Amino acid sequence: MNISEERMQAWLEKSTAEIEENLSKLGVTFSSRKVRYRLFLSGHSNQLLTQDLALHYLNRDGRFPAVIDIAPCAIIEHELIVAVMPSGHPWVSEEERTWGGHDRGPFKVCPWSLPGSLLTAALPTAKEFVENGKLILRSIG
Amino acid sequence: LVPPVVVGLGVAALIEAYNHLSGNYAEATRDARVNQYGRWTARGSGNGGYWDGSAVDNSYTVIAPLTPTRLPGKGAAKCPPKSSRLELWRAVDDAELQSIQSTGRFTQAPNGAEVKWFSGSQAEVEAWRKLPFNSGTNRSVVRASIDPKYAHNLGNLPGEGQVWTVHMDDFGHFGQIYPHP
Numbered sequence: 001m002n003i004s005e006e007r008m009q010a011w012l013e014k015s016t017a018e019i020e021e022n023l024s025k026l027g028v029t030f031s032s033r034k035v036r037y038r039l040f041l042s043g044h045s046n047q048l049l050t051q052d053l054a055l056h057y058l059n060r061d062g063r064f065p066a067v068i069d070i071a072p073c074a075i076i077e078h079e080l081i082v083a084v085m086p087s088g089h090p091w092v093s094e095e096e097r098t099w100g101g102h103d104r105g106p107f108k109v110c111p112w113s114l115p116g117s118l119l120t121a122a123l124p125t126a127k128e129f130v131e132n133g134k135l136i137l138r139s140i141g
Numbered sequence: 142l143v144p145p146v147v148v149g150l151g152v153a154a155l156i157e158a159y160n161h162l163s164g165n166y167a168e169a170t171r172d173a174r175v176n177q178y179g180r181w182t183a184r185g186s187g188n189g190g191y192w193d194g195s196a197v198d199n200s201y202t203v204i205a206p207l208t209p210t211r212l213p214g215k216g217a218a219k220c221p222p223k224s225s226r227l228e229l230w231r232a233v234d235d236a237e238l239q240s241i242q243s244t245g246r247f248t249q250a251p252n253g254a255e256v257k258w259f260s261g262s263q264a265e266v267e268a269w270r271k272l273p274f275n276s277g278t279n280r281s282v283v284r285a286s287i288d289p290k291y292a293h294n295l296g297n298l299p300g301e302g303q304v305w306t307v308h309m310d311d312f313g314h315f316g317q318i319y320p321h322p
Contacts, residue, residue, distance in 0.1 A: 040254070
């Protein structure tokens, strides 16, 4: 079955919800439900994107990355920042050829994405996500 | 995941480093293991007291002195700070291996991807290489070290272990890239 933009949106929302659930297990919760995405694709990582814009960049004439790692990476002003990292695998147009198939599509949820220099314990806390938010703001200006 | 002989060598190097740095004598009281950051860790005891440490990488090279947790006397004062380098492993296809051999560095991944993925240890990169998604592709293992501030940890993934990414803008911060047989 060909991948549609609606299917990509549903998979991304499902993955984001899973990320928020994983974070709550770490004791990291949010006062707002606002999420922005940092897309590591073709130079877009120097911006924080809305969901619609991230999905727009992930669509190349009906072809999509086969594998996309997705992970919480920062907290900036009470907003969750999610890293979206497409792999170098060839892009595909069929659901069956994505990493997670019909159920999950290309999105592979990872526990977190944090610089090694910030990790001081086995599990990160909200502090590390806030600190990384400062680093991100500094790097993207 | 880790052959016993490798663990034994890891402990031996760890203790040797400890004794050299501290001037104490110590012996291991339990086997070394790979921690969540892909580093060897071990615990031992000797005339300096008990210690925990992360001192050797997976090729048994001393990369960081021990960080004693309870070490009275001369040992603690003589231990310099932990190494700032992180050893990462990557399984590369033939084209990437050729690129590394000709340029001496990692180059941007295809299809606009800005990051490349790495494993935290040899055992973990071997596990990743055997995943069904990679079947049909011949991959070689390489390793290189980098300052941890340029490497992003993705946590522990099922079947893959500790996974790291490095952004293409930071590939130049890797040290020499070594092929691994």
